[in-house]
Amino acid sequence: VWAWGGNDGAMLGDGTTTDLSTPVLLPGLDSVVGIAGGAWHGLALKSDGTIWAWGDNTEGQDGDGVAPIKTTAQVVPLASVTKTAAGYVHSLALKRDGTVWAWGDNLYGELGDGTTTNRSTPVQVSGLTGVVALASGGWHSLALKADGTVWAWGNNGDGQLGDGTITNRSTPVQVGGLSGVVALGGGGWHSLALKADGTVWAWGDNTGGQLGDGTTTNRSTPVQVSGLSGVV
Numbered sequence: 001v002w003a004w005g006g007n008d009g010a011m012l013g014d015g016t017t018t019d020l021s022t023p024v025l026l027p028g029l030d031s032v033v034g035i036a037g038g039a040w041h042g043l044a045l046k047s048d049g050t051i052w053a054w055g056d057n058t059e060g061q062d063g064d065g066v067a068p069i070k071t072t073a074q075v076v077p078l079a080s081v082t083k084t085a086a087g088y089v090h091s092l093a094l095k096r097d098g099t100v101w102a103w104g105d106n107l108y109g110e111l112g113d114g115t116t117t118n119r120s121t122p123v124q125v126s127g128l129t130g131v132v133a134l135a136s137g138g139w140h141s142l143a144l145k146a147d148g149t150v151w152a153w154g155n156n157g158d159g160q161l162g163d164g165t166i167t168n169r170s171t172p173v174q175v176g177g178l179s180g181v182v183a184l185g186g187g188g189w190h191s192l193a194l195k196a197d198g199t200v201w202a203w204g205d206n207t208g209g210q211l212g213d214g215t216t217t218n219r220s221t222p223v224q225v226s227g228l229s230g231v232v
Contacts, residue, residue, distance in 0.1 A: 001026045001035060001044050009040035010071040013054035017071065026054075029073050036136075038086035038104075044073060045084045051076040051093055059089045060120030061104030067120070076103075078122045087136040087154075088188075093122065094134050100125040100143055108139045109170025110154030116170060125153070126171045137186035137204075143172065144184050150175040150193055158189045159220030160204030166220060175203070176221045193222065198232065200225040 002023040003012040010017050013026045026044075029052060034045035041055030041062055052073040053062040060067075063076035076093075078101055083094040090104035090111060101122040102111040109116055112125035125143075128151060133144040140154035140161060151172040152161040159166055162175035178193060178201060185192035190204030190211060201222040202211040209216050212225035 001029045001032050003042065009056035010069050011037075011040050011042055011055035013042055013071070013073050015071050027072055028052075034084055036084045036086040036091075038091065039088040041070075041086065041089075041091070042073075043076075043084050043086050043091055045081055049080045049082070049096070051078055051081050051084055053091065056089075057120075059105035060118050061086075061089050061091050063091055063103040063120070063122055065121045076122065083134050085134040085136040085141075085186075087141065087186075088138045090136070090139070090141070092134050092136055092141055094131055094143075098130045098132070098146070100128050100131050100134065102141065105139070106170075108155035108168045110136075110139050110141050112141060112153040112170065112172055114171050128172050133184055135184035135186040135191075137191060138188040140186065140189075140191070142184050142186055142191055144181055144193075148180045148182070148196070150178050150181050150184065152191065155189075156220075158205035158218050160186075160189050160191050162191060162203040162220065162222055164221050178222050194231055198230045200228050200231050 004023045014024045031047040036043040044052045054070040054073045080096040085092040113123045135142040153172045163173040181193045183194040203222045213223045
């Protein structure tokens with residue numbers, strides 16, 4: 001894993017807090033098969049199913065129960081992980097058994113454990129099984145189940161959970177009217193889904209037109225991105 005850019009919170013994981021304008025190799029990381037980046041922390045998934053984290057840890061987003069900052073990668077106490085995702089200050093992991101685990105900031109319920117209590121070590125997302133993919137927005141979380149349905153939790157002030165409301169959720173709710181999904185994406189306050197038919201759907205904040213439906217109106221349920229098909 002290589003990193004570069006701002007480093008005041010040790011988010012580059014190179015053992016320093018010095019900004020870098022060229023890539024640097026992160027020490028202690030090999031056999032990495034996936035990475036994710038939050039606002040001030042990073043995650044790496046190794047081929048042995050372990051997750052390693054570095055950077056700012058003031059909200060517990062590094063997941064090892066020790067505060068406050070990690071200048072190099074440290075292992076998260078979680079095994080058999082297949083995928084990972086990072087929000088601004090929270091982290092997500094998908095285990096081989098299809099369960100989802102989360103840690104870090106939980107102000108809006110983005111950890112999905114039924115509380116709004118920050119967690120410095122992983123907790124299981126309530127009632128969610130059969131998951132095959134993850135994505136994260138700024139303060140909300142998304143999961144794709146094997147049946148093609150999408151589930152979301154956390155901040156919903158702009159409708160980014162897609163359940164037809166703007167009510168925050170501390171446990172997963174199903175995104176309304178969406179099936180046949182094969183991939184997910186999350187922005188700061190909006191969400192995206194790719195369906196098997198090659199169409200793209202979006203919901204949440206749209207003040208900059210990021211939902212692609214030809215308007216700047218927020219949407220609390222998915223709308224199809226205009227003029228876009230055949231996406232893979």
